[in-house]
Amino acid sequence: MVLYILRRIASAISVIVVTLIASFGLFYLAPSDPAGVICGAKCPPARYQEIADSLHLDRPVYQQIWEYLHGLVLGTDVVSGGQTVHCAAPCLGYSYVFGVPVTTLIMHALPVTISIVFGSAIAYLCIGTLSGIFAARRRGTYLDRTIVGGTLTIGSVPYFVVALLAALYIPTLIPIVPQAKWVPLTESPLKWFLGLLLPWIVLGIVNSASYTRYSRASMIESLSEDYVRTARAKGISERRVVYRHGLRAAVTPLATIFGLDVAFALTGAIFTEQIFGLPGLGVVTLRAFDKYDLPVLMAGVLIGAVVLVIMNLLVDILYTILDPRVRLS
C-alpha cells in the first residue's frame, strides 16, 4: 500500500510537470504583452524595455520554464516594481498586475473556494444520495417519477440562472438566510457559516439533481443483486439490507464522479463566486485571464493539476476500502 502510494505520487509529479510545461508554452507563446500590462497605457519606451528585461521575456521559452520550475522548488529572486525581491519556495512568481507574490493571492482565495466546495459537497451528497435511495426503493411509483422529473427540471435550467434567482429571492423570502458574504472561519465561525449558507443551498440543490440520478441508478442495480436476496433470507432488517448491502455497492461509481466533481470545483467555482461576490480562486483566475497576468494563470493551472491528481489518488484508495476485490499494485 505504501509502495503503491509512493509510486502514484511519483507518476503524479510527472503528470503535473508535463501539464505545467504544456500550459507554460501555450501561455507564453500566445500574443500577449505582459510588459505592457505592467507598465500601463501611457508607457515610455525606456520603462517598457526595463520591465521586459526584468521579466526575462527575451530569453528562450525553455529557459523561462526552467527558471519557473527552479523557483517552484527552490525559490528565486524576482524583479517586481523595479526592485529585486527574494521569492521563497514554492515561488509562483509575482503578479504582474498587483505586484504581490502569487502565493499570497492564492492563500487568500483558496480558503473561500475550499469552504464553498466542501460545504456544498456535504449538502448535495446528503440530499442527492438520500433522495436517490428513496426513489430507487420506490421504483416505478409516482413518488419515484416525481423525483426523477424534478431532477430533470433542475438539471435543464442553466446553473447561473438558478444561482442568480436564488441570490435575488432567497434572502428576501427567507430572512433567516442572509446574503452571501465571505468571513474567514478563524474570524467568526458563525458569520462564516451564515455567509456561505446561500451558495451552499444553491449548489447543493443544483448538484444534488445529478447525484440523485446516479445514486438511484446504481441503487436499483445493487438492490437487484442476488446477494441482496441472500441478505433478506437471513432475516436482517430492511434498513440494514439497503445500507449494508445495497448502498455499499452503489457507492463505488458515486465516489468516482464525486472525486472528479470536487477536483473541478476546487479550481474555482467561477459562477458561484462571481454571482455571490465571494473572492475565491475562480474570480482570481478570471481576473488574471482578463489582464494577461500570466504568473497567476500558471498558478491556477498548477492548482488544478495537483488537485485532480490528488483526488484521483484518493478515489483509488477509497475503492480498496469499498470493494475488497480491488487490489492496488
Place this chain on the structure above:
Amino acid sequence: MTTTATESAARSRIPAVPGAPLLELRDLVMHFNVKGEGMLIRANNKVRAVDGVSLTLGEGETIGLVGESGCGKSTTGRLITRLLQPTAGQILYRGHDIAKLSEPKLRPYRRELQLIFQDPYSSLNPRHTVGTIIGTALRVHDLVPKGEELPRVRELLDIVGLNPEHYNRYPHEFSGGQRQRIGIARALAVKPKVIVADEPVSALDVSIQAQVMNLLEDLRKEFGIAFIFIAHDLGVVRHFCDSVAVMYLGRIVEQGARDVVYGAPQHPYTQALLSAVPDLGVARGTPPKARIRLSGDVPSPINPPSGCRFRTRCWKAEDICAQVEPKLERKADGLLSACHFAAPPAGSLTAQVD
C-alpha cells in the same frame, strides 16, 4: 461435528399447532403483473408463475421439486422462504400461516426456513468477509452473545468442510464448490428446520456436485433438517429425496414416493422427462430405451392452455383434456397424478442405476 450444534438443531422456537405437519402449502398462487404492449391502454397481463400448488413436508423429510425451466420451481421455493409474498393461498409452518405476515413478524420464521441459492458466485456479497456473511445471521437472530460469533462461525465452517481459519477471507478467494459450502454454512447458522435448496449444485461441475450432495446428505442425517430440493437433474433428486413432485407451468402434475415416481410414473409428462435421462447402459451394450420426444416449447405462463396445461404437447390428449382440468388424484399406492389418461408406462423408462 459437535454436540451443541446437534442438540439445538432439534429445538424449534415456534410452538406447533397439534396435528399440523412441519410445512404445508395450500393452493399457493403467485401471479406477477407485467405490462402489455400498447401506447395508451396497456393490458395488465399476469404471469401465472405458481398457480395452485399444494404440498406437505414432514419433519426430516425431503421432497424433490422437478420440472423444466420456468415451471415455477424456484418461485415456489422463494414463496416458502417468503422472499416473495404469494398472491393467494397459505403457507403453514407448524400450523401457522406465514403467507401474509409482515417482515418483523416473519423474522422468527426466517430462522426456521432457510434457503440455499443456486448461484454461489452472485449470492454472496463480495464486499463482506465469510465471517460477516455467516456471523450476521447469528447476530440478527440473537443466537450467540454479542461479539462471540467467531467460535460459532469457525465451527460452522468446519461442519461444511472448510478451513475454520478462513473466516476473514472474501468470497472471491474461494472456488465455486467452496462458495456453495459457505452458502450452506450460512443457511445452517440459524439452525433451521427446513432448508429450501434451489438447484444447489447446478452451477457446479460434476465432481464438486457429488461432494456438495454428500455434504447435504450428511447434514440431513446429522441435524434432521427437512429439505425441499429444487432441481432439474433427475439423477440428483433420485439420490437425495424421499418423494418427488413434478411441476409443469405452475402446477404439480405428479407427486409421490421416489421409487414409485421413478419406477412407474403415470403422468405422460413425468414419463417424457424420465425417458430423456441419458442412459449409461447404451455405452455398456444394452439396447437404447424408447425415448419420448416432446414437440414445441412450454406454453406461455401468461396465457396457459385451458383444461390440462400439458395437453398442447401431450400425445395422449383428447377433447376432454381441453375442457376439464384433471385433478391431482391418487392413481396408485404412493402416487398422485393429474391426468385423465394416467397409466403406467409400457416399458422401463429409466436405466437401472444400481
